[in-house]
Amino acid sequence: MSEPHLLPLLDAPPAERRDAARNRELLLDAAKSLVERCGPRSVTMDAVAAAAGVGKGTVFRRFESREGLMAAVLDHSETDWQAQVMSGPPPLGPGADPWDRLLAFGRSRLETTLLHAELIREAGRAGTRSYAAYSFVAMHTRYLLGELGVTGDLPILATALLAPLEAPILDQQVTIEGFPLERVHAGWVDLARRIVGGDATRAPVD
């Protein structure tokens, strides 16, 4: 614990605002765990309040509505996921070879997109997929393709590799065509192998 300041520092938020931010994080962590365990649809404001050990009124005060909470969980979850990719343990995070990172990325993005698509639905009018989120995913894919020595129009190839993992296309495959998730995933790995291995300059990846 740091020494208490006699006067508040100019740049430090007042204690009350710091507490509010911490409480918000605690609530979001509790909500995110519930959402990951039970699926967004079955998570109620009551359950989140109980899991965080606060009154239901507090949850409503912070997020206004269940839709507002779901939108905040979506944002929180996307930020967490990006942190995992940027600085989490390998193979999703740095340290593994780029092909293993690409495979871990595909698997993880597939699951994250499915969860986020549900969160977007539950968030109603408050839920939109941010362009910043897509932009991060596209940049990371482009970077991994470059590391793998893929030549060609990397931004366009990255889009092609990401497209089957995007919510509307995933929804088409899983909900409408009824393909099991494992089959969609295996198909994506095959696609990655064809895109990465399809370069004249290098041998196909096994």
Added chain:
Amino acid sequence: MSEPHLLPLLDAPPAERRDAARNRELLLDAAKSLVERCGPRSVTMDAVAAAAGVGKGTVFRRFESREGLMAAVLDHSETDWQAQVMSGPPPLGPGADPWDRLLAFGRSRLETTLLHAELIREAGRAGTRSYAAYSFVAMHTRYLLGELGVTGDLPILATALLAPLEAPILDQQVTIEGFPLERVHAGWVDLARRIVGGDATRAPVD
């Protein structure tokens, strides 16, 4: 001209209904030409009436609203396009080798999807992309991949090859990322080459 029947045949629609169907086709053809020439956004009911040589009231009577007309043009255009693929001239239609057919199909679908995305927007609540339309495209792609000797999970590979041509992904590339259409098209050809050429069982396509 066929000999007039003295009594209406049981299966033939009454003359009045036949006329109505013919007028509807004429109006749709006129509307489709206008939409293809000028873009859906700039096509008015007045312009369609003038192009078909009928009164504006007739256009409203047949399609109820501009949205209704746009939805009907969408349907008409999709049916026409499918007919081109099934029995039109090569290379889009039968007769060309499957690689040339695939390339013609990709180019043509790219253009059709952009036009149809605009029609869907203009049709408002009346405009939805039919599952039957997607289903046809997916089946045709699967068939061509099979003809090209591609092995693997063809329905999933077909989805991957189609995904960059689907409206939300195309919109991402063209409207949000600002990639020129020719670049998106060249990227799709490269993707097709990688998917088709990525098979261990055959040499890559040039």
